[in-house]
Amino acid sequence: MAEGVDTPTAILANAAAALRESPFDDISYRSLGDAVGVSERTVYRHFPTRSHLLEGVAGWIESAEFPLPPFVTIPQFQDASRARFLAFDSSPAFAFVCARAASISPTGESEATFFTRALVAMLATNHPSVNERDLRRVAATLRYFASAHFWARMRTGFDMSAPEISDVFDRTVVQALSGLPTLSRTSR
Amino acid sequence: MSATSEPDDRSAGDVNRTQEAILAAYAELIEELGTDDVSFRLIARRAGVGERTIFRNYATRVDLLLAVAAWIERRIFPRQDSPSIFDMPLTIRAAMESYDHRPELAHVVAETTMRGISGATPSPRRAMLEEMIDAEVPSLGDAERRAIVAALAHLDSAATWVTFRREFGMTRSDIADAAAWAAEAVLDPIRSRVG
Known part of the structure; x- marks a missing residue:
């Protein structure tokens, strides 16, 4: 992953990238963990529910796109x-x-x-x-x-x-x- | 709450008794738990059916969520039949008040209409608005007619309640007033052109 980016930001950037291929509901925590190089559990720690993840991704998209x-x-x-x-x-x-x-x-x-x-x-x-x-x-x-x-x-x-x-x-x-x-x- | 004369304007009305039990149980759990992320097992137990019965009726979680959103909008947040497009501010005011009484359910309705074509229909009362405006203000040009119908459809929705509450911290009566006021503003230019 890109250097100098913290784990939650890297997770969000990857989730946003995944949205180009699949709908939000099909993006799994495991695949996000794999993409960033952390465990599924770490992804859960940063985004305890899919609502947290949705809000996080939207925030990332708003500022980036x-x-x-x-x-x-x-x-x-x-x-x-x-x-x-x-x-x-x-x-x-x-x-x-x-x-x-x-x-x-x-x-x-x-x-x-x-x-x-x-x-x-x-x-x-x-x-x-x-x-x-x-x-x-x-x-x-x-x-x-x-x-x-x-x-x-x-x-x-x-x-x-x-x-x-x-x-x-x-x-x-x-x-x-x-x-x-x-x-x-x-x-x- | 469902004392509305109900024309069969929504296909979502076609639920059988089992589906009705499932959707009512799911809506109840959404309110109790404050999330739509409820296990099929819990919903099945509450509805008094087997988990497989849920899967047979709703193959995926998304199918179930869209079905419950349509059910909620129809059963929990029904609109009175209004005879005139100029009654829309009142209709919208009442809708905002009922969303505010059931916030968790209002969020579910709002969110499922924001999923594009794979989601719930975002303007279920569009045809009704078009009929009213054509009957009352037939002289409108296409662009103006469409803009007014679209603006009213946008205001007559759970997302209005969500946005006014979330972005402006408004109370129940503030939201109802502001949404009704906005609908009046949308209707102002055509008031004098009735008939």
Whole structure:
């Protein structure tokens, strides 16, 4: 295995590589141990259940394959989301694993992802006069329509490709934002 | 909880008495143990059938999991028949509340719909939404019609509850409010175009 990589990371990298060949449920702990050169037992020690493994692999995939482009404005957020839909389209097996991992009962303390925090911060900056409650429901809506969940449902349930998915996403973003007062500086 | 008039809109409704016992036992164990990773032996004992009976009905663990997810969505989280697409915010609000009462089961439903074509159908009520929108707002263009149906189908799902709870730490009523609000926002542009 690659030098300088710790065992859990090596396990996750191998699991991600195996996803190119087989579905997540067919990847065995034994084969992961073999690939990394550790015992099956060691794999279990790092990932006590398949839920732990699923979350771990999804985290690895998110950072390695679907890095989030930075955004500080709404149009940049939309661009970032569209870029991710395209990336999901080109690696569907990875994207479905991310959508699954974001759906299971969390194995540890669940906390907001970086994406969510960036989105909330962006909205708060762009719409400083909006109250907390309105801000949160707009943020939740935008976050949910920018998610791997959304991509997965549109792809499987509606046979949509990334550009079509982006179209539904854009329309929903416009609607969700339409109620918000914009920056209170001189109205143009 | 299952006091809904039930049109046969889901194929998942075709379970026989043995399958019903197996799926009910499995759902019960998922809630008790907090995981869907339950042994066939335990499910068999709870259902009062032999382990082989489970295998005969559900050849693999994944088959069983998909069957239980469909059963849960139909039995535990049924939707009221709504006469109008504009009732969807209310339907979604009620759905969010019922997911919040049974979190483990909501997670199972959410996860199995995210497996692509080999998983559970992610938009089981799509046809119903299309019928309602065609009847009430027939003048919509294709792209707009599709976007509204897709957005409502996305909101009317367990994944909404999972995401709002997990990413935003929302309470039951916050989730219900936010999801209903989002559905209202999706419907806003077509309100004036009814008929």
